[in-house]
Amino acid sequence: MSQTLPIEFAEQPHPSPTTPEKRAAILRDPGFGRAFTDHMVTIRYSEGKGWHSAKVGPREAIPMDPASAVLHYSQEIFEGLKAYRTANGGAVMFRPEENARRFNKSAERLAMPSLPEKTFVEAVDRLVAIDRDWIPEGEGSLYLRPFMFANEVFLGVKPSSEYLFIVIASPVGSYFKSKDSAVSVWVEQELTRAAPGGTGAAKCGGNYAASLMAQMDAYKHGCEQVVFLDAVERRWIEELGGMNIFFVFDDSSMVTPPLGGTILPGITRASILTLAKDMKIAVREEPYALDQWRADAASGRLRETFACGTAAVLTPIGTVKSRDGDFVIGNGGSGAQTEKLKATLIDIQRCRAKDMHGWVHKVF
Template identity: 75%
Template sequence: MSQPLPLPFTHQPHPSPVSPEHRAALLVNPGFGRVFTDHMVTIRYTDGQGWHDAKVEPRAPIPLDPAAAVLHYAQEIFEGLKAYRTADGGATLFRPEENARRFQESARRLAMPALPESLFLASLDELIKVDRAWIPDGDGSLYLRPFMFASEPFLGVKPSSEYLYIVIASSVGAYFKTTADAVSVWVSQDYTRAAPGGTGAAKCGGNYAASLLAQAEASRHGCDQVVFLDAVERKWVEELGGMNVFFILDDGSMVTPPLGGTILPGITRASLITLAADRGITVREEPYSLDQWRADAASGRLREAFACGTAAVLTPIGTVRSHEGDFTIGNGRSGLQTEELRTALVDIQRSRAADGHGWVHRVF
C-alpha cells in the first residue's frame, strides 16, 4: 500500500511539451546540464506557515523581486543526484535519503529551514513520474537538481522569512568532455576552497563560485580540474572543485582525506568506502599531503588515484600539475582497482547487481 504524500502536490501539465521526436534527438548526445525536461517541482516556505503550495508545473523562468534576499546575502543550497532507467521501464534513485539529510545539514549551516526528508523524496518521485521519458537509455541518466533559496524581498542581514524550493531535471551523458582515459588536475596553491568553521561541508553555491577562479587557472594550464589544499597549512590535499579524491597504494589499500567541516561529505565517497570494505580493502581516512602525493607517485607506492562524485562517478586522475612541476600517477591511465570499484558502484546504481545495502530507491 502506497504511503500518503507529506504534502498534496498539484499537477499542472505543460501546455506544449517537447515532441517525442525532438526529445529523442536531444537524448542522442545530451552532454551535461544543457538539456532540461518539461516540468519542475516548486514548494514554498513561509515563517509561521511552514512548507506549503507543492506543485509539479511547467519548467519556466522564476519571477523574482530584485530585493530577494538570495541576490544580496546568498542564502542558497542545492543537491545533485541521478535517476536511472531500469530494464523493465521503471526508474531508480541511488541513496536519495542521504541527499535529503545532507540538504538538511546544508540548510542548517546557512540558517535556512530544513525540508523534511519525506517531502524531499516525494518531490523527486513526483517529477520523475511526470518526466520519465527524459531518462536516456544506455549509459545516460536523468540528473536531478533540488535547490532552495531565500525569496523574501528585503535589505538587511538576517535569515529570510520566505524560501522557494525547486527541483529541475536534466538528461545527461558524461560529465567530463575529455576523451582521455584519465583526467589531468591542477593543484591550486594560491586559492583555497574552504576554511575551518566555514561552509565547506555545506553544498551551497558560494563554495562553487569561490572555486571558479582556481578552475579557470587549471584550464589555462591545460587541466580538466583543480585540486584544493587546506586553508591553514596549504599542504594537505582536500578535494577537487566539486569531487572527493581517493589514493590507491601498492598494497591495495586506499587513502582519502578525512571529513572535518572543510570537505563535502560525498555520498559517492561514503558508498565507495563501504564497497571497498565489502571487498576486504582497507580504507584510511587520513590527511595526505601534496608532497606525499608527489613522492608516492615517483616511488611507485601510489598505484592509482581517482576523483568521485554524483556527476563524475569515478574518474581516474592521470597527471598532476602545479607551480612546482608535473608528475604522473602509474601509467597515467585508469587502473584496475579504480575500474573494479566503478563497475561495482554503477552496477548497483543501474540495478544490474544485487543491492546488499538497501541503497536503491525504486520510483515506479
C-alpha cells in the same frame, strides 16, 4: 521550524511538452546540464506557515524581485542526484534519502528551514515520474537538481522569512568532455575552497563560486579539474572543485582525506567506503600531503588516484600539474582497482548487481 504534517502536491502537466522527435534528438547526445525536461517541482516556505503550495508543473522562469535576499546575502543550497532507467523499463534513484539528509544539514549551516526528508524524496520521485520519457537509454541518466533559496524582499543581514524549493531535471551523458581514460588536475596552492569554521561541508553555491577562479587557472594549464589544499598550511589535499578524492597504493589499500567541516561529505564517497569494506580493501581516512602524493607517485608506491561524485561517478586522475612541476600517476590512465570499484557501483545503481545495502530507490 519542524513540520510533520504531510504536504499535498498539485500536478499540472505541461500544456505543450517537447515533441517525441525533438526529445529523441536531444537524448542522442545530451551533454551535461545543457538540456532540461518539461516540468519542475516548486514548494514555498513562509515563516509562521511552514512549507506549502507544493506543485509539479511546467518548467518556467522564476519571477524575482531585485531585492530578493538570495541576490544579496547568498542564502542558497542545492543537491545533485540521478535517476537511471532499468532493463525492465522502470526507473530508480541511488540513495535519495542521503541527499535529503545532507540538504537539511546544508540548510542548518546557512540558517535556512529544514525540508521534511519524505517531502524531498517525494518531490524528486514526482518529477522523475512525470518526465520519465526524458531518462536516456544506455549509460546516460537523468540528473536531478533540487535547490532552495531565500526570496524574501528586503535589504538587511538576517535569515530570510521566505524560501523557495525547486527541483529541475536534465538528461545527461558524461560529465567530462575529454575522451581520455583519465583526467589531468591542477593543484591550487594559493586560493582555498574552504576554511575551518566555514561552509565547506555545506552544498551551497558560494563554495562553488569561490572555486571558479582556481578552476579557470586549471583550464589555462590544460587541466579538467582543480585540487584544493587546506586553508591553514596549504599542504594537505582536501578535495577537487566538485568531487572527493581517493588514493590507491601498491598493497591495494586506499587513503581519502578525512571529513572535518571543510570537505563536502560526498554520498559517492561514503558508498565507496562501504564497497571497499565489502571487498576487504583497507581504507584510511587521514590527511595526505601534496609532497607525499608526488613522492609516492615517483616511487611507484601510489598506483592510482581517482575523483568521485554524483556527476562524475569515479574518474581516474592520470596527471597532476602544479607550479612546482608535473607528475604522472601509474601509467597515466585508469587502474584496475578504480575500474573495479566504478563497475561495482554503477552495476548497483543500474540494478545490474545485487543491492546488499538497500541503496536503490525504486521510482516506478
